[in-house]
Amino acid sequence: MDPAQVAAVVTWALPYAGAVLSLLLSRLDRGRDALAASLLGVSALSASILAWDVFSSPEGLVTWSVPWVPSLGLDAGVYVDTLSAAMALIISWLCFLIGIYSLEYMAEDPGRTRYWFFFDFFVGSMLLLVMADNLLVMFLGWEGTGLASYALIGHWHTDEEERCVGDVGRRALGVPMWFTPSHSGLRALVFTRLGDVGFLVGIGVLYLLTGTFSIPEIASSAGEWASWLAARGLLLPFLLTFSLGAMAKSAQFPFHEWLVTAMTGPTSVSALIHAATMVKAGVYFLLRFGPIFKLAQAELAAVPAASQAVSTYFEVVALAGAFTAFFMATQALVARELKLVLAFSTASQLGYMFLALGSAGLMGEFSSGLMAGFSHFMSHAMFKAALFLGAGAVIHAVHSKYLDDMGRLSDPMRLTMASMLVTALSLAGVPPLMGFWSKDAVVEAAAESGIAAAYALGVVTAGLTAFYSTRLVLRTFFYEESDNVSRLRREHRLHEARPLMLAPYLTLAAATLLLGVAWPLVGPRILEAVSRNVLALGEVPGFEVHLEPGMLAASLSMVFGGVALGWVAYQTPAGGRLLAAAAGPGPLRALREFLYDRWYVNSLYYRVIVGGFAWLSRAGFRYFESIVVDGFYHRLVPASAWGASELGWTFERGVVDRGYNEALPALALWIGRQFRRLQTGAVNHYLLLFFAGLALLVYVLVWVV
């Protein structure tokens, strides 16, 4: 093994080792924390060595694999092209910085063993994911991140009230809108697992069609399997199903709900998982497979239906991204918790990345859209992580998660304020910060895609983003001082964050500033280096940073308009009156409630799916029960049983309505309970079921099949 290969393996393996060590050495306490974090540092260094090798070598590729299951043609290994190297580099350094922050932030937490175990386990899985050379290993990493996020989101599983997301006691359409950490962990797992089903189906299909799990081999045979699928009209369904995992992991509509309630985890976890890494797994998926799909489209150019299928796929991705961006941004406008604003913002920005990657497939030059998505990934990771880390410091300082309990914090927390100001402006897309360049690239790609709605949503959302970013900074640091802050100030308990916490996000803020300023010069070179050797991408023309006046005017006017509006709203008396109007009765308030309750999507999920299936299950079971009871005489009671269940359901509605507070699991629980009632304990009933089932099957199989 040459040094680059060693570096590649160490990068993902060391965090796993760190996880195991942090369990075994838990007695070392603080020492163990430092060890876990420093192993991340070594991993980051290793990723840097790897990246240096990949970027400087002519092939731009490092691979390594060992045979795992020969009879299945399965190897385990890494395939690090320039894209993977760049992602591993960014991810590992971000994780290291957040690790340093965690040393201080989690210093008093009693569950540190669990925390560090899952933290390092998570980092290892994420790095494995982006460097995997075959689908099964990638899926291993994927699932690992899911498991770790479940554990970390539910870290404070004792479910104290202050750890919940949402206002305790609030309901929308009868459904509770506050979520405990343990419930949130479950939601995260369920929503992403749903998507993973699609991912797994896709993996299975690809294996069957190509006989291999290896991603490079799948890329090289793209024409064959795509034409097989296209010939059966399955290409578009396959592409969409395969991407379901990515959509769910990256919290695109309709899988976005988990990200919102994932804020129950410690803020460092929110930074790690929801800014820097896990949610980006879906973006990586598109970055990795987008070129492969595009390649398939090129090879099938002669078959218009197939080529159209791929285009439709990219359109769906772009529109989903654009809609999610808009949808989540509207919710960020009215959020009352600091972290929730950032959560909505993350989902919204992820929507931008999907918009870029979807548009890439529809543009003339695919790679430019691809790199637009990549650059937004990179810039978002930096500024969002900084925002989350800063938010953690603020929340820690004021002992509250609500914006209402902040205000006028610029004095005691100057550095934090500076960092959050810079990164918020980057989020808003104010030049010359990094966020501006990347968002501009995304919007340009959207314009070139030819989907007017996507472009329009992208532009409008930019304005919304600017507004809520401004709102965030103003309300936290410059708005009227809340009673909470006044009290803390009087007691001399307000202070700046400690150095170990401060340094990471200051570093990231500086990075977003410097990178932004230098982008016209270094940007193209960075993008060229990253896209030099990407699997299935082929030759890439050079990049340049150019600003098209018309679009620039549109976006900048939205950005500055948003910022200005935010300033007016929160710093002037006229704005104050407007806000008061929004709080009082009237249409503004109704709009506000609508957005605050997340467009009622969450409530609809709980009511429609649970309610609908509960009704079905009740009605179905009542029908069966009358057979069992009447069984001795074999009387079927169709009409009266249905009627009875209708009446029963109307009564039941009052009781059932109050009973649920779980999502899709509840649907299965209901059916499960009905199934459970088959076990009456009387063997006669069991035998009846035995023979009734047998008779039915005989009928079906002998006469029907």
Next chain:
Amino acid sequence: MIAIAGNPYAYLVVSSIMFCVGLYGVLTRRNVIRMLLATELMFNAALLALLALTSASRVGAAEGGVLALLAVSLGAAEIGVVVSLAVLMFRLRGSLDVYGLREGGE
């Protein structure tokens, strides 16, 4: 239909009738011993059908016959064991009503 020596369907019809009677008994009786009686009836119905179905060829008939004889004794053993469980049940509960065993259910 497969070839059966003698009158092909008569045996199967009788077997089916016996089976259904047994089935009715096992479904509707609450007394364990009665259920076992019905089970025995079903078992014998099955043996009858076995003999009828295998009577087409000589080899089949011979082997089917051996199988039936063996099954008779083994079936007796099986039922005997269940009867001993019934004895235990009577000792523990003083009754042979299967509905008394319902606590295992939900």
Next chain:
Amino acid sequence: MADPATTFEVLMVVLTAPGLILPLLEGRGRRTPAAVALATLAAALALSCALAAELTAAGPVEIFSGAIRLDPYSSYLGLLATLGALLVAGASAPEVGSWPTSYSAYALMLLALAGVHVMVHVADAVTLVAAWALVAVASYVLAGIRKDGASLQGAMKYGIMGAVSSSLLIYGLGVAVGLTGTARLAGLPAGVDPTMAALGILLLVAAFGFKLGVFPFHGWLPDVYGGVHPILVAYIAGVVKMAAVAGLLRVVVPMAPGLASWLPSLALFAVATMTFGNVAALVQGNVQRMMAYSSIAHAGYLLVGLAAASDPAARALGLQGVALHMTTYVLAKVGIFVALAYLVREGVGVGLEDIRGLGRRMPTLGAAVTVLMLSLMGMPPLIGFWSKFTYLFLSVADAAPWLALAGVLNSGVSVGYYAQVIRYMYFAGGPREGMPRERVGDPAVLVAAAAAALTVLLGLGPAQLLAGLLNP
């Protein structure tokens, strides 16, 4: 190395002789039965390994004029059953020894295992009925061996339903022997009436499926698994079940090729069973009952692997999948029920509420149970993942993609309840006062840990396992 026939005969003697003699030794001390059983099972395990090795080298062998056909695949199943029996016997030593009926209990375990060994190799209907009766009767008595109310209701239901299904077995064998013209268990000749064939298969699936826990023949299973003492359930779930699988494999599967209705028939059973099992498991508040429904669900997955048998291309993979599945299943169920038995012995209950915080007080046990649950869930890189993968994807994904999809969806649903157990053990708050610390030296804990370790090891190296399994 002797020849396989001799090894097999020695194995049978080794199992049945102590089994028959043990009850006669009644009264010679509390430790004797467990010691005898363990020694016997250890010897049996060694003999099973030898048998498997010999058969892998030499190829299939027929003995007793064709009544028994020894081949590598079935010898592996026998090996698994023996391993399961050994693990259960080892774990049960401290506890069962104190029961008044301990001599009989161990004797029954040995005799049932002997029956299982015959079942996996059987090639003739007459021998089948004999072996089946042995296993069945032994398991009814074993279920009720404690002679208390909870075991009794389970054993009674098991017995009654078993007797009923025996008559179905006779019916099915009647059709099979009638169609093939011989009591030898071979495939169906060409040109048989498909209706008769389908009927015969259905009856046989009902008879064997009853013991396996296939819906709608599963009625006894939750009550027996939930009510009987977990150490006995470990045996019933781990070892006796192998007899049912063997029955299906040796009797029903050879009838599969070329039969158009095979795949839909089995698929229907499979989907109904796995869905019922998984969904019902979700609402259980008692881990033991939950595992009962999980067994039902796994019976469903097993049928998926068998469904592939009619398609010559997928058949081998399907059967390999079945072997892997039984490996996962035996290890997991034995391990989990042994762990539950330990909990019962220590005074901790088996409800979800009772295992709160178990991971803290009993780390080894908790870890072992977690690994086994993850294996049942199908989490890579444990053996459970490989088995699910083989029989779900590789075997049927070609012929019946919707069946594979149903399997995957069901696996997804099953995460719900396995994760619940893990959650209660680790993430649901502290243990109740009074929950004792584990004693790592206790046989039950060791057995559970061993099962978990095997699950991990075999999962990391499934290639070796697959290579060793020749096509059946």
